[in-house]
Amino acid sequence: MDNxxxxxxxxxxxxxxxxxxxxxxxxxxxxCTAVREKGRKLILPVGDSIEVVLAKAADVITYVEHxxxxxxxxxxxxxxxxxxxxxxxxxxxFGRCKFALAGKKGVDFYQGYGVKTIAxxxxxxxxxxxxxxxxxxxxxxxxxxxxxxxxLNLSDAIVDIVETGTTLKENGLEVFxxxxxxxxxxxxxxxxxxxxxxxxxxxxxxxxxxx
Amino acid sequence: MNRYDLITPEGTSDLLFEDCAxxxxxxxxxxxxxxxxxxxxxxxxxxxxFDVFNLNSRYFPQESMYKLSDNKGRLLVxxxxxxxxxxxxxxxxxxxxxxxxxxxxxQNVYRNKPVMRGRSDEIHQMGxxxxxxxxxxxxxxxxxxxxxxxxxxxxxxxxxxLGDIGFFRELVNKxxxxxxxxxxxxxxxxxxxxxxxxxxxxxxxDNDVTKALKxxxxxxxxxxxxxxxxxxxxxxxxxxxxxxxxxxxxxLIELGYGGKITIDLGIVNKxxxxxxxxxxxxxxGYGDAVLSGGRYNKLLAEFGYDVxxxxxxxxxxxxxxxxxxxxxxSAPVPDVIVYGADGFVMxxxxxxxxxxxxxxxxxxxxxxxxxETKAYAAKKGIARTVHIAETVTEENINGGRLNx
Numbered sequence: 001m002d003n004x005x006x007x008x009x010x011x012x013x014x015x016x017x018x019x020x021x022x023x024x025x026x027x028x029x030x031x032c033t034a035v036r037e038k039g040r041k042l043i044l045p046v047g048d049s050i051e052v053v054l055a056k057a058a059d060v061i062t063y064v065e066h067x068x069x070x071x072x073x074x075x076x077x078x079x080x081x082x083x084x085x086x087x088x089x090x091x092x093x094f095g096r097c098k099f100a101l102a103g104k105k106g107v108d109f110y111q112g113y114g115v116k117t118i119a120x121x122x123x124x125x126x127x128x129x130x131x132x133x134x135x136x137x138x139x140x141x142x143x144x145x146x147x148x149x150x151x152l153n154l155s156d157a158i159v160d161i162v163e164t165g166t167t168l169k170e171n172g173l174e175v176f177x178x179x180x181x182x183x184x185x186x187x188x189x190x191x192x193x194x195x196x197x198x199x200x201x202x203x204x205x206x207x208x209x210x211x
Numbered sequence: 212m213n214r215y216d217l218i219t220p221e222g223t224s225d226l227l228f229e230d231c232a233x234x235x236x237x238x239x240x241x242x243x244x245x246x247x248x249x250x251x252x253x254x255x256x257x258x259x260x261f262d263v264f265n266l267n268s269r270y271f272p273q274e275s276m277y278k279l280s281d282n283k284g285r286l287l288v289x290x291x292x293x294x295x296x297x298x299x300x301x302x303x304x305x306x307x308x309x310x311x312x313x314x315x316x317x318q319n320v321y322r323n324k325p326v327m328r329g330r331s332d333e334i335h336q337m338g339x340x341x342x343x344x345x346x347x348x349x350x351x352x353x354x355x356x357x358x359x360x361x362x363x364x365x366x367x368x369x370x371x372x373l374g375d376i377g378f379f380r381e382l383v384n385k386x387x388x389x390x391x392x393x394x395x396x397x398x399x400x401x402x403x404x405x406x407x408x409x410x411x412x413x414x415x416x417d418n419d420v421t422k423a424l425k426x427x428x429x430x431x432x433x434x435x436x437x438x439x440x441x442x443x444x445x446x447x448x449x450x451x452x453x454x455x456x457x458x459x460x461x462x463l464i465e466l467g468y469g470g471k472i473t474i475d476l477g478i479v480n481k482x483x484x485x486x487x488x489x490x491x492x493x494x495x496g497y498g499d500a501v502l503s504g505g506r507y508n509k510l511l512a513e514f515g516y517d518v519x520x521x522x523x524x525x526x527x528x529x530x531x532x533x534x535x536x537x538x539x540x541s542a543p544v545p546d547v548i549v550y551g552a553d554g555f556v557m558x559x560x561x562x563x564x565x566x567x568x569x570x571x572x573x574x575x576x577x578x579x580x581x582x583e584t585k586a587y588a589a590k591k592g593i594a595r596t597v598h599i600a601e602t603v604t605e606e607n608i609n610g611g612r613l614n615x
Contacts, residue, residue, distance in 0.1 A: 066329060067498020084328075085499065087403040191493045191500070193403075194370055194473055197432060 007051040008199055011060040011072040017184050018054060020094040021073045025050075028206045049199070058082055061187070070192035071200065076182040077161055081122045087193055089204060090186035093211055099125060099179035102168055103150050103157035109176045119149030120159040129159065129179050147171050222324060222332030228542030233531045234335065238317055240363055241337045241525065245315040248356060250339050253314050255296035261286040263295055266513045269484035277321050277332075289321040293336060294484070294522060295510070301342050302516035310343030310518065317527070331528060338504065338524030345508060345519035347455065350488050351462055357502055357523045358468050361492045364530055366537070368495035371471055372431075373460060374478040376485050376505070377452040379427060382444060385420045396424060397479050403428040419444055431475035434460065440476055459488065484510045490523060496533045501526050543572065544592045550576035550584040552600040559599040 012018040022032045025046060034044040035052055044052045053069055057078040063069040065084045072086075075095055079088065099122070103109055109116070117138045120126045130137045142149055147167055149155040161182065162168065162175060186207065193200055219225060226234065242252070261278065264271045269292075277289040290296060293316050301312055317337040324330050339356060341349050354373070361369045379400065383393050392415065399408040405428060412421040423444040430436050430443075437457045441450070456474070463472050478489050485505035492502030504523020511518050547566055551559025563573045574593065576584040581598045588596050589608055598604040 062328065065498060067496075089403055089405060091406040188403075189498050191498055194372060194431070194475070194493055195368065195495060197473075 007045070007049050008071065008196065008203065009051045009053060009069045011053045011055050011063045011069040011074075013057045013060050013072075013074050013078075013184075014054050017057075017073055017075065017095050020184065021092070022052075024092070024207060024210060027210045050203075061086070064187050064189050067189045067191055070189055070196060071203075072187045073184055074187060076180070076185055077122065077125075079185060079187070080180065081124050083124070085190060087188045087190060088185050089188050090207060092184040092186055092207070095182070095184040097161050097163040097182045099129075099159065099182060100162040100175045101129070101157055101159055101177040101179060102162065102173050102175045103155075105172050105174045107156075109157050116157065117155040118157055118159055119146050119155035121146060122159055125179070126159040147173060220332075222330075224331065224333075229535075230531065232542065233535060233538075234527060237527050237530060237534070238337065241360060241527075242315065242317065244356065244359060244363065245337075245339055248313070248352070250313040250315040253297065253300065253316055254318060255290065255293065255300060255316070257290055257319075258287045259290055259296055259299075261288050263299055264288060264291060266295070266484075266510070268507070268509045268513060269295065275323050277323055290318070291320055291322050293318060293320060293338065293524065294340060294507070297340050298342075298511045298520070299514050301340075301518075301520075302511050302514035306516055311349065312342040313339070314342065315339045335527040336524045337527055338522055340520060340522035342511065342520040342522075343518045344521075345506075347458065349521055350459060350506065353504070353521045353523060354459060354488070354490055355463065355466055357490055357492060357504060358463065358466075358471070360525060361494070361502060362468075362471075364494065364534060366494045366496070366533060369471060370473060370493045371463075371468065372473050372475050372478070372491045372493070373456060373463075374475045374489045374491075375452050375456050375487060376479060376483075376489055377487055378430075378440065378449060378476045379424075379479045381446075381448045381452065382420055382424055382427070386415065386424070388415050394481075397481065400424070400428050400477050400479050401481065403477060405429070428477040430477055432473060434474075436474040436476065456488065488521070492525075494530065494533045496536055497529050499529070501529045501533070544594075545574040546571040546593070547595045547597060548574040548576050548584060548588050548593050549597045549599065550578065550581050552581070552598065555599045559597075562597065562599055562603070 012021050022035050026032050030047045030050065032046055035046060038044055038054070042054050046052050053063065055063060057074050060072040060074040061078060061082050061084050064072040064086050073092065077099065080099070101109070115136055115138055117140060118126050118130070119140045119142045121142060123139050123141050126139050140149065140155055146158045146160045149158055150173065151171060157176060159179065165175065168174060186204070188200060264276065271291050276291050279287050281287055297314055297316065305312055315338065320334050320336055322332055322334065324332050339353065341353050358371050361371055379397070383396060386393065392411070395411060396408065399411065408428065409425055412425050415421055426443055430440055437453055440453050460472060460474065478491065483489070483505070484507040486508045487506035489505035490503065491500040494501050502523055502525045504521070506519070506521040508519040511520055549559050549563040549566070560575065563575055566573045578584045578587065585596050585608065594607060596606050596608060
């Protein structure tokens with residue numbers, strides 16, 4: 001099959017993770033001009049042996065899971081929310097932040113017997129967090145600024161990504177509890193790792209040396 | 212109002228001509244291989260009691276099964292797996308049969324998957340089970356059959372992977388940690404999450420066992436894996452796991468499969484009932500294993516019949532999908548269409564039967580005129596039309612060439 005000749009295909013999460021990954025690839029010595037000057041193109045060559053695909057975070061997982069991309073760079077937040085079947089080989093260390101439970105400053109979240117309402121963009125992460133605590137909560141999925149929900153009294157708290165905490169502070173909110181640390185991960189399709197072991201292992205070695 | 216009368220449920224699809232032909236030809240190929248080795252087909256019901264799939268050695272998450280209840284209110288599931296029902300049959304109706312049992316199956320399994328992920332809920336599987344032998348010969352038989360199956364797909368870039376769950380089990384049993392921590396270790400090895408695995412094992416301790424477990428997800432590749440594994444940790448049990456696997460590996464090389472076989476000692480799937488050698492088969496062009504199996508020596512005991520067993524299953528749909536990329540398969544077109552004019556219908560039927568007797572595929576025209584018959588044949592690509600009246604007229608259309 002012509003796949004022998006196909007370059008190793010890496011899906012990158014558009015935006016900050018993309019920039020950090022390109023920086024990393026350049027540090028290793030790959031020519032990323034095509035990615036830097038991409039225009040509207042979505043599949044871009046990096047040297048002769050790699051091809052970069054730009055996608056939304058959740059799609060990176062989908063492409064890697066189906067094996068149409070061999071590897072992907074995606075945040076741990078998306079991995080936790082989506083789950084899926086792939087190898088999670090390297091913690092790239094950039095894109096660091098955390099999942100946290102937050103709400104109005106000074107409120108005792110765990111007080112009382114009423115069922116709490118949680119607003120979040122990450123319903124699966126929220127559900128499994130409260131399942132582990134044996135707590136029954138109502139989850140409301142919000143698409144935009146989740147911080148609004150407790151301010152408008154839609155929810156008792158939010159589960160969201162917290163980077164610096166500035167947005168929380170400016171809106172009179174605070175972190176009640178950390179849920180999990182987040183950073184960018186290098187994921188690999190389970191079949192690609194076996195069929196293209198040498199290429200992938202060599203690349204990972206270079207990446208780890210340059211982190 | 213939503214209407215669902217024109218579509219199939221999420222995760223299912225209709226299989227039309229080419230797809231059916233592809234599936235059937237794969238089925239024939241595989242059942243040919245299985246039968247030639249003395250395996251007998253069995254069919255288990257599509258509905259089973261929930262309890263069959265809720266065992267200690269393998270459990271299916273509730274949400275992954277399609278459930279319904281029978282007229283007594285008992286919980287049923289639509290079969291999510293074939294090995295467990297076959298174990299049930301072996302432990303009951305086949306209990307007095309001479310061992311080993313060689314069984315094969317071709318049937319669908321149903322798994323409720325997350326929607327919109329592009330994977331089917333209905334999976335056509337074929338596989339074999341060799342029940343009642345714990346010998347290396349049985350392992351070799353099943354494993355070499357699995358490779359033979361993979362090779363029969365004529366996809367040059369196939370890969371067969373061998374592992375042994377015993378390596379992980381022996382190591383983790385030596386570890387001073389609670390069940391939850393052990394399960395965490397297993398899940399991190401499964402996804403080859405090196406960094407998190409290192410952190411977790413560092414917190415448990417720094418000894419030979421944690422050092423070996425840290426390396427476990429990296430223990431995949433060619434023959435060199437055996438030496439690496441032996442260097443990492445060696446005692447009697449682990450030594451025998453490795454030497455057993457190496458032995459199998461060498462025999463497969465002898466059979467001429469060098470370059471197609473890899474080793475991965477980090478195959479430690481949670482949901483599996485496997486107790487020893489495990490195997491997976493990959494084809495270039497499909498992002499998941501198309502074949503998987505292994506030894507399961509504890510499963511039948513849960514049905515009250517304590518005998519060892521081994522086997523594998525092939526995802527026929529996945530293989531068909533890969534093969535469709537390189538093979539063009541077209542729906543069969545009849546060779547001839549026969550039209551009998553008014554008063555000659557019986558003659559036409561007889562004529563058609565004569566042609567069929569010569570091995571041709573012959574359609575009987577149900578149109579009211581020969582012109583309509585010809586127009587239809589032209590559209591459908593049928594090469595030859597026959598008009599039966601006082602005289603018999605044959606015409607070749609569509610530039611077709613005949614073999615009859």
